[in-house]
Amino acid sequence: MTPVSDIGTLAETYDLVVVGAGPAGLSAAARAAELGLAVLLADENPAPGGQIYRSVTTTPVKNRAILGEDYWRGADLVARFERSLATYAPRCTVWSLSPDETAPGTFELGLSLDGKARIIGARQVILATGAQERPFPIPGWTLPGVMTAGAAQIALKSAGAIPAGRTVIAGCGPLLYLLAGQLAAAGCQIAAVLDTTPSANWSKALGALPGFLRSPYLAKGLKLMMAARRKLRFVSGVTSLTATGEGKLASVQFEQGGRTGTIACDTLLLHQGVMPSVNFSNAAGCAHDFDVEQHAFVPRVDAWFVSSVPGIAIAGDGAGIGGAESAALRGEIAAFDVGRRLGKLDEAERDRQAAPIRVELEKRLHGRRFLDLLYKPAPQFLSPPKDETIVCRCEEVTAGQIRDAARRLGVTGPNQMKAFLRCGMGPCQGRLCGPTVVELIAETRGTTPAETGYYRLRPPVKPVTLAELAALPQTEASVKAVVR
């Protein structure tokens, strides 16, 4: 692996550009390089690992027991990538992906590193942009002191830091229990874990139980949950949450089976599961479908994880949540097909080499359906019932405003909603309001998220300065576009 810190030293073009250095991206880049392709792996973070293996080679956490053995397994993925001949650009933001009109069938990517931008060519692209936490809009979730559970985990992994005062963890999903255990082991003062898993989900998930019983999640999940329940104040069946405070968080109120409670706290960590991060694939023009069981928009991909745009594959959780181990395997499979498309191996050889990986993948995905069904968020956390709840954090648009516009103005979808309320038009580009806006419109109009559709996103998908754009080398086409 060759690390790059000066964007000027990147080649003009690569056989394959992989975006994102989580498990899927690391495996895809390593495998493609092993197949003899010229590979660039570009990633926003300073070190490889993505979020799940964040800082696995650089973490200041000395005691390995705090983060658990699953985390340290990421070091093997990084080591394999480091042995490969791929080029690695950390701290590099990819802000656009479009077809290269001068060379049909290939792509152009806009990259920025250290305040300098470049347009790089790619014959094939693998997006391994992973997952983000599902938005969890409750009254007061914009107060300083309220963060996502993932944020606390990132602070622990990358900076060896934990919330300083009384901490409440609220929501549902496997990460919630994992984080509770990790923070407790690191010495954090956890005042309570407020579990919002709807009890009705258990009966829905039971049908998928046989798969789960054969899955590697079972032992792991039970251990996490039992440890969290044994050691911590654990409140299950929570149906409502409100964060309050003046200028910063002071307490969290909750409802559980008709009773209410208030817990004074300095930090509230929210988690309502993870969903594919679709901004990049959406802006690149890839088709997405609403997956009812994962309750999220998911890019449409084939058996080799190629999207509806030929030449762009989407590997890992970005193409549907399957977890870290499945992400690494999916990255590998996607890379084999890139190798075939670029003539490094024929179809039979691709199938032969990918077969054992597919068997592994099948095993890893056992039990996923059970988790999806069990931890599907309760309706009141998908579409906030209280009108004053902020939905679009950037433009401070509330649930009441969105419901009102959908009802009185007859707004049918999230793109039209932008024109009325500006929701989704702030710096996060809809990442934290999109799913909720869709949900509220669908609920108000009596339709489904699938029928309501999602934001149409546009590059740049990440901020890029005017100076960076202005300093890009001019082409004949770009001059002709503005000179009359």
Next chain:
Amino acid sequence: MFRPIADRIASGELRFTFDGTPMTARAGDTVAAALLVNGIVACRETPVSDTPRAPYCLMGVCFDCLVVIDGIGNRQGCLVPLAEGMQIETQHGRRHLEDIRS
């Protein structure tokens, strides 16, 4: 708001300022992490209502950790590694007419 865990592997300390106040943080931390372990409650005010915000996701998604770094605004604090001598400032909301007059 955040504190280092008990047995953290030591690395060099970097000096920086936040709104002019000198502070230090561990080399390797991001700007957002450095502010959190220094007890900074809010790093920006919103353009809509001037309410304070703090880092929310720490993974580049939410844009609530926006700060001014060495004079350049709208930087995502969670993605920028801290560097020696950095001058970090609160990102205030949108420009008001009275700011421009003065």
